[in-house]
Amino acid sequence: MTVGDFEDRNRERWAEYERLVEDLEKGRKNADASGLPRRFRELCIDLSLAEFRMYGERLEGRLNELVIRGYELLYRHRRTGWEKIARFLVVEFPTAVRREWRLFWLCNLVFWLPFFVVMLSARHDIQWVQAILGADGMASMDAMYGGREQQVEHLREQYGANFMMFGHYIRNNVGIDFQTFAGGIVAGVGTLFFLVFNGIYMGAAAGYVNEACDPESFWTFVSGHSSYELLGMVVAGMAGMRLGLSLLCPGRLPRTRALVEAARKALPLIFGAMMLTTLAAVVEGFWSARLLPSELKYGVGIAGWVLHAAYFLLAGRRAGHAA
Amino acid sequence: MSAYEAKVDTLQAVELAEGVEIRLRMAGPLLRLAAYLIDLCIKTGIWIVVFLVMMVAGVALGDKVTAGLLALIGFFMEWLYPTLFEAGRWSATPGKRAVGLKVVQVTGSPITVGQAFLRNILRWIDAMPFFTYGFGMASCLATRRFQRLGDLAAGTVVIYDRQPALPVVAAPPPIGAVPLPVGLTADETRTLVLFRERAGLWSAGRREEIADQAEVLSGARGAAGVARLMAMAHWVQEKRQGGGKR
Structure with a gap:
């Protein structure tokens, strides 16, 4: 059979198939989707024949394209629904964090060790902390937490200032989460850098405020959103380290394969980190700067940590085992 | 790997x-x-x-x-x-x-x-x-x-996404069908067929230049080599199966 014969014999069938695929691609209602699998298999056979008989690039290319279009229709993924999001919140995310508990403690250590070392160093010698913050950093700490009279609350009195800070926190902090994660692909170096850097800088800020400003105005401000923000950062670090470790110790897989597997495991972590950091921005934007009794603000901060501990320890345990 | x-x-x-x-x-x-x-x-x-x-x-x-x-x-x-x-x-x-x-x-x-x-x-x-x-x-x-x-x-x-259609250019018609002298792998055969399909896109000089690379197969250089390759591609595409009915 020559190319021409083959085309003549099947032209009509291919045209019908193409019409059907086009209808389905455009989402037209009249399309008879139930006929697609059979027609698709026929097309697959036609393509195999054409390739085996070397019918040439023009015909093979056309059939190849038709097969790909049908394949994409048949294997289309269902888009994310509410059910999936709820399942992510209640089961997948906490389960993923528990599964990576080693990375959880590693990332905590990498952040908290520099934090406390730098913060406590201020008590003995404040010069280190001053050097880290720099003149601008110290000036802004003074402006925000200088004393009871010139607190951060006053900076938020203008209309819309809370919303402005909310937007700023989203862009800045979620962006840093993403960078912490992406930096993991360079063998974890980028992730470790961001964790250590944040530990040092936040430690310096806390140490400086403890010595030179009004500590109460600082700690009451940060307590409310601390659990969301710091855990979000740590979880983003876990996701990054998962990527990095897959390249450093891929086990028995080739590195490219190990990377794909690690990325799949890291995905719920980075989504979760994004969620936590977004919540942190809400709290930091609209709650933390309110002028309220210190006891209440500390209480809300502690409640946040307790809730997170309960969430990560308990949520989705039964469903997680079943899965 | x-x-x-x-x-x-x-x-x-x-x-x-x-x-x-x-x-x-x-x-x-x-x-x-x-x-x-x-x-x-x-x-x-x-x-x-x-x-x-x-x-x-x-x-x-x-x-x-x-x-x-x-x-x-x-x-x-x-x-x-x-x-x-x-x-x-x-x-x-x-x-x-x-x-x-x-x-x-x-x-x-x-x-x-x-x-x-x-x-x-x-x-x-x-x-x-x-x-x-x-x-x-x-x-x-x-x-x-x-x-x-x-x-x-x-x-x-x-x-x-959509592969651009190859321009349809009339290739020089094959003189006859020549069976492949040796067994070729699928990729090699495909390359031969592609040569025939794209031959119309090139000048005669360029065709000969490319055909000279396959001298081992065609056993000839220059225009003769081109003609022989085209004849082999023609055989592969149309005469190989079914005992050459047409």
């Missing part, structure tokens, strides 16, 4: 469960750069509109609120703009769609939201150092499927 065989084109074969192989045509860095530049123009356009709207809206909302909105839009444009489009129906950003590219899984099936997200968050590393896309380019050139780091991690590839 010994899987790196010399290839004559950028096609990657993927076997489907239906027992057939489809060929995905991988997109190289140059075309993807073009898509990126188009997206950059679109994003710049969006920014101009956003700034104009915010200047007007700022009168009513106050400058703090507009600053907050600008930060949120900035976050979206920096991180989520490509994800949104690639996870959607098109599987491609507007720029990719304009130049005829799209993103699929390595297996050829449509990408998931998670994969679109992954490959675009990792774009930040690919763009290093200093937004030159040096890392991404190095990764593209080092992998068989032109994958940047984000593609590697997400398990995705960028391919030509």
